[in-house]
Amino acid sequence: MSPRAAWRLESLGFRDVYDYTVGKLDWLAAGLPTEGTNAQKPQAGGLARMDVPTCHLDERLTEVRQRAQAAGWNAAVAVNEERVVFGLLRAKELAGDGEQLISVAMRPGPSTFRPYVLAEEMAKAMLDHKLESTVVTTSDGRLVGLLLQSDVVPAAGSKSA
Amino acid sequence: MNSDALLFRPDDEVMSCCENVYEEWCPNSKLFGDAGQARRWGDQRGMSGRVMDPAEASRLGMSDWADVVQEVAMPKEIDREGLRRMVAAGAQLVEVLPAEEYAEDHLPQAISIPLRHIDAEGAKVLDKDRAVIVYCWDSA
Numbered sequence: 001m002s003p004r005a006a007w008r009l010e011s012l013g014f015r016d017v018y019d020y021t022v023g024k025l026d027w028l029a030a031g032l033p034t035e036g037t038n039a040q041k042p043q044a045g046g047l048a049r050m051d052v053p054t055c056h057l058d059e060r061l062t063e064v065r066q067r068a069q070a071a072g073w074n075a076a077v078a079v080n081e082e083r084v085v086f087g088l089l090r091a092k093e094l095a096g097d098g099e100q101l102i103s104v105a106m107r108p109g110p111s112t113f114r115p116y117v118l119a120e121e122m123a124k125a126m127l128d129h130k131l132e133s134t135v136v137t138t139s140d141g142r143l144v145g146l147l148l149q150s151d152v153v154p155a156a157g158s159k160s161a
Numbered sequence: 162m163n164s165d166a167l168l169f170r171p172d173d174e175v176m177s178c179c180e181n182v183y184e185e186w187c188p189n190s191k192l193f194g195d196a197g198q199a200r201r202w203g204d205q206r207g208m209s210g211r212v213m214d215p216a217e218a219s220r221l222g223m224s225d226w227a228d229v230v231q232e233v234a235m236p237k238e239i240d241r242e243g244l245r246r247m248v249a250a251g252a253q254l255v256e257v258l259p260a261e262e263y264a265e266d267h268l269p270q271a272i273s274i275p276l277r278h279i280d281a282e283g284a285k286v287l288d289k290d291r292a293v294i295v296y297c298w299d300s301a
Contacts (some may be wrong), residue, residue: 001276001297005257006236008279014289018239018247020296024256026241027268027296036266116266 028116029139042155044122045115048136048145054079057086061105062098064089075133077143078106084141085112090133112137115144122147123156167193169203170210236295244268244294252292268296 006019020026028034031045053076055064068076074094078087087106096105112135113122126134126149136144193199199212239247248254254271256263263273274283276297287293 002257002295003236005255005274005276005279005295005297008276009284009287009293009295010236012279012281012284014284014287014293016292017236018243018252018292018294019236020241020244020294021238021300022240023296023299024258024266024268025299028266030241032241033269034266035269035271036264038266 026139029114031115031138031144034116038116038118042119042152043115044113044117044119044136044147044152045144047119047122047151047155048115048147049151050145052077052143052146054083054143055089055102056080057101057103057106059102060098061089061094061096061100061102064102065094065098068094075146077135077146078102079143083143085110085135085137085143088135110135112141113147114139119152119155123149123153126152167196167199167212167214169193169199169208169212239294244296247292247294252294253287255287255293255295256297257295258297262298271296 002019002021002023006017009017024034033039051071053064053068053071053073055067055076055078057078057080064076068074068089074091076089076094077085078089079085087102087108088110089102089106093105093107113125115136115138122134125131126147131149133146133148136147138144193202193212196212203210203212244252244254248270254268255274256267256271257274257276257279259275260273263271263275267273272286274286
């Protein structure tokens, strides 16, 4: 739609017209702020816990487990230096053989959600798929945080109330 | 730059002796869709020369064609970072989706002009002397 709009403006005598072709989806998926009625509603990005422990592929599970527990977590997200998500470790993975490298211990390629998804949609998806937690990333795969079912369900409920 | 726009440029000696031929090259009226068409136009007038696009003609110093380059300039794609820079520098930002979608979510500083309302009347809220960036949902 926007290419037609851009050309139409050209036809009306506008000389300097640009088309942000990837559009609103690209903006939202990058976790950037918007204005409007949805911006007032709770969304995945705002509810995700940004303090979730992270780890690298070449770390030993035992170190990561200790770090996570010390921070009061039973989950950790495996990322690279750019915070691009490679894997997720929930309680089950964290309980594995401590000598393993994270690259072996983690659940690779976890499904991720974008920050703009509304809490009500997230709550439904997480309940339907019995997900206790899920990773929220920007469209380029960078970690925003870990979204907990225990955070999103009440937030979704308060919205519909 | 619209790659479909081509022109036939007569050789210099033809140009210099045929004022009226040059005049016939009114911007916009002698742009051709393909090279064969442009060449035939030259052939029919018995002129030697070659086919080029207005940008090249403009580079060769044919100032009249600078306007044509402007005239056929197509909208330019812009990415997220470019958009942020341009809006910060004063560019106008327009969401062309239906107004209900704009009401739900829009980029900061965007105004709403749904595609169907982009006409001489609808565009009055925009300043023609400043850059305009349009967007919709995605590129699909």
